Amino acid sequence: MIKGWLRKTIHCTATCLLATALIACGGSGGSGDSDGGGFIGGGQTTDYTLSLKLGDNNDPVELKSGEQTSLTVSLTEGGAAVSGTVISVAASGAQVEPSSLTSNANGEAVFTLTAGDASGAATLTASVEGPSGTVEESVSFNVIGRAPPELGLKLVDLSRQPLAEITPTKKGVLEVTVSGGESAAVAQQVISALTTIGKLIPESGTALTDDTGYTYFIIEADGSDGAGTATASLTVGEQVIEASLNFSISSRLPYRLNVTLLDAQDEALSVVETGETVIVSVLVAHEDSGEPIANQLVSIAAGDLGAVTPTAGTTITDEAGVAQFKLAVSQTTGTFEITISATFAGGSAMERLNVDVIQANRSLGYFDNAGDFVEAVLLINPDKELSPGGSASITLGVVNDAGERVTSEETVTLSSNCLLSGAASIEPSSPVTFVGQTALTYTASGCSGNDTLTATLESTGAEASGVITLSEVIAETIRFEVATPEIIAIRDTGSASDLSESAAVTFQITDIDGNPVSNSRVNFSLGQDIGGIALYCQNDAFCQYSSNSDAVAGRSTRTSDRSDLDGLVTARVLSGFVASPVRIIAYVDLNENGKQDEGEPASSSKSLVITTGLPDQNSVSLSASVLNIEGAYEADGKQAIITVRMADKFNNPVPDGTPATFTTELGSIVGSCLTQAGACSVEWTSQSPRASDTVDRYSAPITIFENIDNDTPSRYRCPSHLEAYGPCPDDIGDETVNPPGAPRGGRSTLLVTAIGEESFIDKNANGRYDEGEYWTNLTEAFVDHNEDNRYTPVQRDNCIDPVAADDVCLAGFEEIFTDYNFNGVFDLNNTPSAAENSSLPDGLFNGVLCQPEDAATGICSRELLSVSDSLVLINSFSNADNFTLMAINSALLEPTALQGGRTYTLYVADVFNNPPSAESTISYQGSGRCDVITPVPTIGDTSRAGAFAVSFAVSTADGEDATAEPDQVSILLTLPSGSQTVRTYSCDVEEPPEPVNCNDPQFSPPPAACQA
Incomplete structure (x- = not known):
């Protein structure tokens, strides 16, 4: 003072x-x-x-x-x-x-x-x-003077819980507090920090305090282990104030990788054999809890142990935390190391496994016709003499010590004197790699006498041998040249599949110097005679027929012809009624006695394939690049790629060039395409028509609001809730769901058809339809506008006059069918009727796999028909005003207000009750004391009829004071176009209790709160 x-x-x-x-x-x-x-x-x-x-x-x-x-x-x-x-x-x-x-x-x-x-x-x-x-x-x-400010220092985790040790997965937060008496400033103070261990963030080591005097630094593990000190300092005038604390850092990750080797039966292996294929199974889990970690990228390095699949050496763990690799073990014995690694937030974990590889026990030989293994011997066919230039088929197989055909790749080297001198060759060339069994073609090109062919298994050194006798007839050889085509159709199906039902198999006759030999008689026979496969032969005593009808048709089990000036001779193979591979055996009939004598040159062709070449019903598949097309109801030019895939009865892709025909209810579609590799695609494009003229004239598509619109019918009823309108997850146009049914809007049915056969269950696996086998009977194909699986104009009653027809009839009134037989009538193909109490359908099986004798007796039919598939596209909107969102409570009603702790179902649909298009999003926005605690849902691509449905849960802050914001939840739909619509619901929130005046004389007795 x-x-x-x-x-x-x-x-x-x-x-x-x-x-x-x-x-x-x-x-x-x-x-x-x-x-x-x-x-x-x-x-x-x-x-x-x-x-x-x-x-x-x-x-x-x-x-x-x-x-x-x-x-x-x-x-x-x-x-x-x-x-x-x-x-x-x-x-x-x-x-x-x-x-x-x-x-x-x-x-x-x-x-x-x-x-x-x-x-x-x-x-x-x-x-x-x-x-x-x-x-x-x-x-x-x-x-x-003022009392100097105080510096507080704490180490916490990201949740601000005390932390003593920093790990790669747990960062430390260095919390610095500046406080001081006598109005000392705490805001915007420069704090310096340093640490003797770990990595400090920011690297500058400085930070400003906020308005409350707090600032923070991050300390991360840097791969080191041990204890250290963190120091923070504040300079006030000439005075430096410091605070320190000690902590520890560990580089250990809290994860473990368990690596196990498994065989094909998921049994654990302690050692593996050369050439074996094993599974490397990796379990990724938390170290302490043992909880598995899903969707974790795992890498493998096998080095010289073998080849890994996937070849990239990486894969993802499944829900059980397990990642698996296939490992094809090499042929080298010894101890090898597998390295497994996984990168986590904070670092990488690694596990090594030593694998002992022992030599596999393998035997080399062949399987005879009974399926028995003949060890150390090669199967040579034909086992007659081969002329120079002739060829023989060499068959060999590999088994393990249990006599079972191996399932891993093996490599075999073949050798002989003729091969060594170049006077013979093997195709494919030696060494050859295969699994279980393979066949090779041995071709003589100047060698004679006996040539001992030895096959040596690379992995074990096991051997098998056989002797090929080469003809001494110097002037003549025969070898296979070409088969055209190599794939032919089952008999009587070629016209439907555009495949030929026959093939020309050509051989060449030459002398010892490779010069063509003309006018040599060559006899041909089938390598296997099943299902009516034949060789064309007529007007020759050498022909051999199974029946008079075969004789008329020239279908023989053998045939003969003479070589032309180029030494070429050809036999024509005729397909039968069974899908099968086939080889042709040819020999030079030197003495022309009609049989193969010892010493006559012989050869075999490569395999031909006989197949239907026709799609069967259950192998036709139609798909779209997008099923729910945004804006297609409003604008022209919206497109989807429509792809059909087709395969035959044996699920082989149909031949290239197989035609498929398309039809659409609404919009436009390219009319046809030709398959490549079993598939082809066309474009569907939005345009008029967008609705049925008949429905527009005599009725209207059902909508989700028609019960509250006096200008529309009142047909709406939703089985999933009790409201009189709004989005419904059910198909409200289906007569079984919402009787009596109604036309649907914004939906277009697409149909693809092709010429094919019905599907059947081949119980005896003979590749043919047999009486009593179950099949799916087909009507003629049609575009199903009303999605009732029936051709409405024929298969529903009272659908002839639109004035008198009901809504479902009107919805299918414009359906069209594919008139396969051009008789102008929709054919049900339901005659004859099935026997009483039979589980089989009415009608007959239709297909090329019906045996001719069964077709002759009416058991089945070899006539073809239209096979088909269909799908529905939704012509959706790009303006969100056309969509409605509605919440439904457990009482199946729309709530007036949402309640905390309860779960609701949200339904979203356009005016026609179709779901929003893919990539649309739904988001929740809570306000005041109300919020949604459910994750944001994903809307997929679907053309299913009915609203999109998802559940959401609501939480409220009951008993807390009200905020400036209203207590409500807003639900927002955003279309891919960016257009949005929102639905807002208020929330019921329990208000805090009113304060009690314990001195109020009106309380008698006093409230409980006043008696404490």
């Missing part, structure tokens, strides 16, 4: 006592003027006096740091106030503003004084330039 004036007076008087001194004082002893005005009469200088006063009339005892008061400096001369003179003030331990002022009329200058931060004495010094020099005066007072 200030208690009064502090006055210090300094008189500056100079008297010249001596003449020399008078001269030094600026005069010669007289009263003349001087530049400084240093003399006033009698030889005495003017006296300036400075007086300093702090505050108002009180002596200052002490000021607190930052406290302000006034400093008044008075200047007098001989007791009179001096005005207009500049007075300066300097300060130590305090601040004075301004640093100088001009004295006023009272000779005073008033300054503002602010006490400094540091405790201790502060000094103020005022100065003025007087006539005789500088005049100064000082005053001191005591400053009580």
